[in-house]
Structure formats: C-alpha cells, structure tokens
Amino acid sequence: MIKAVLFDLDDTLLDINLTAFLGRYILGLSGILGLIDRTPAPMLQPALLQAYLAIDSQKRKDDLTNYDLFCACFYRRTGIPLSDPLISQTISCFERTVLPSYGKGIVQAAPRRGMPQAVEKVHELGLVCALASNPVFSLDVDRMRMRWADVSERDFEAITTINNSRRCKPSAVYYQDFITKLGFEPRECLMVGNDATRDFPRPDIGMHTLYVGHARPRRAFWRGKPERLAADLPLIIDAVNEQSR
Numbered sequence: 180m181i182k183a184v185l186f187d188l189d190d191t192l193l194d195i196n197l198t199a200f201l202g203r204y205i206l207g208l209s210g211i212l213g214l215i216d217r218t219p220a221p222m223l224q225p226a227l228l229q230a231y232l233a234i235d236s237q238k239r240k241d242d243l244t245n246y247d248l249f250c251a252c253f254y255r256r257t258g259i260p261l262s263d264p265l266i267s268q269t270i271s272c273f274e275r276t277v278l279p280s281y282g283k284g285i286v287q288a289a290p291r292r293g294m295p296q297a298v299e300k301v302h303e304l305g306l307v308c309a310l311a312s313n314p315v316f317s318l319d320v321d322r323m324r325m326r327w328a329d330v331s332e333r334d335f336e337a338i339t340t341i342n343n344s345r346r347c348k349p350s351a352v353y354y355q356d357f358i359t360k361l362g363f364e365p366r367e368c369l370m371v372g373n374d375a376t377r378d379f380p381r382p383d384i385g386m387h388t389l390y391v392g393h394a395r396p397r398r399a400f401w402r403g404k405p406e407r408l409a410a411d412l413p414l415i416i417d418a419v420n421e422q423s424r
C-alpha cells in the first residue's frame with residue numbers, strides 16, 4: 180500500500196536554470212569566504228567544486244553527513260573551517276538575505292505548472308508528503324527554492340538537506356535512509372522526479388518513480404506532463420496498490 184509520496188525539487192516542483200543558480204551561488208559564496216579569509220574568490224571556487232564532487236560521489240564508503248564531508252574536503256584544500264560558528268553564521272546570513280535575489284534573471288525560478296496542485300492532491304489523499312531534494316544545500320536554500328516553487332515547508336513531513344543526509348542521489352543509501360526516517364518501506368513510497376538518473380534509486384530498492392521529465396526512462400512506473408499528475412495520482416496509486424497485492 181502506498182503511504183507516502185516523495186517529491187524532487189529542482190525541475191520537478193520548481194522550474195529553474197539550475198546551472199545558472201549553482202554558478203551564482205558558488206560565485207556569491209566564494210566572494211563571502213574570500214572576504215573572510217582575505218583570499219581572491221576565484222582561488223576558492225575550485226575547492227568548492229571539488230567538495231561538491233566529493234559529496235556527490237557514488238563510490239563513497241564513509242559514514243559522514245554530506246555537510247561534514249563537504250567541510251572536511253574544503254578545509255583540506257583551503258584551511259578554512261566552514262563549520263566555525265562565525266563562518267557558518269555568515270554563510271547562513273548570505274543564504275537568507277542575498278540568495279533570494281538570485282531567482283530572477285537568467286535563473287528564471289518559477290513554480291512548475293501543475294505541481295503545487297500535485298502536492299495538494301497528496302494531502303487530499305491522506306498520504307504523507309516529503310521533499311527528497313538532492314541533499315547538497317542547507318535547509319535555508321531549500322526553503323527559498325520552495326518559496327519560488329509556491330510550496331511551503333509545512334507541506335512536507337520531512338526534507339533532505341546537506342546536514343541530515345550521508346549520500347547524494349541516486350544512491351540507494353540516500354533513499355533508504357530517508358524512507359526509514361519517515362517510518363516506511365520503499366514499496367510504500369512513490370518518488371516524483373524529472374531526472375532519469377538521479378530520481379531512480381541505484382541499486383533498485385523497490386520504490387516506484389513517477390517521471391515528469393523529458394526523457395523516456397524504462398524504469399518509470401508512470402511518465403507524463405506535470406499538469407497531468409494531480410488528476411492522475413489517485414489512478415496511479417490504485418494501480419501500484421493493485422500490482423503489489
């Protein structure tokens with residue numbers, strides 16, 4: 180029986196030029212860190228990128244949170260301790276006050292058509308709704324993108340962030356950890372996503388994915404336009420439940 184629906188955020192609930200957003204974020208963050216450390220920002224950007232690649236690696240064997248590994252990698256390259264309270268508070272201030280202006284222009288952040296209704300439908304159906312955004316950002320950055328997507332933190336029982344996750348998508352460890360935290364089994368959950376790789380747990384853990392992207396992934400239980408999802412969701416859930424009986 181399906182009991183929960185997990186949503187991806189970027190390009191699923193939120194229309195966004197993610198490459199442009201990441202570029203701006205790294206530019207802004209390296210600028211702040213450069214001021215603190217009196218280092219030219221461009222010299223810090225490769226270290227930030229390398230820390231992101233480290234937490235994103237699917238070959239990881241460590242048991243660290245993504246945040247702890249990110250900080251350790253960045254510290255090794257630069258000697259800057261990101262978790263130092265003064266530095267982390269400055270980053271948090273940057274994320275809460277400067278980042279909101281990054282949604283305009285080339286980033287083009289906007290709600291994805293039909294998706295706030297799909298979230299609403301999950302609530303109407305009495306199912307648990309959770310946000311399984313690739314955990315490379317803090318909760319503040321997730322909150323801001325939720326606002327751009329016209330959904331609220333209150334819509335979600337739980338949200339994955341860089342601080343509470345120890346792998347990135349599509350790692351089965353990431354998905355299994357989150358589903359366990361929610362108190363369910365993978366077969367009791369549906370994942371809604373736009374990414375033919377990241378939104379399908381690897382290896383397969385028995386959770387179905389509903390696909391709202393532009394490819395034709397064979398593993399998708401359902402694929403279609405996001406505008407269709409809210410209306411189709413009761414039928415999809417009936418079909419999954421029927422199949423598992």
Ligand SMILES: [Mg+2]
Pocket residue numbers: 187188189190191372373374
């Ligand atoms: Mg996505």
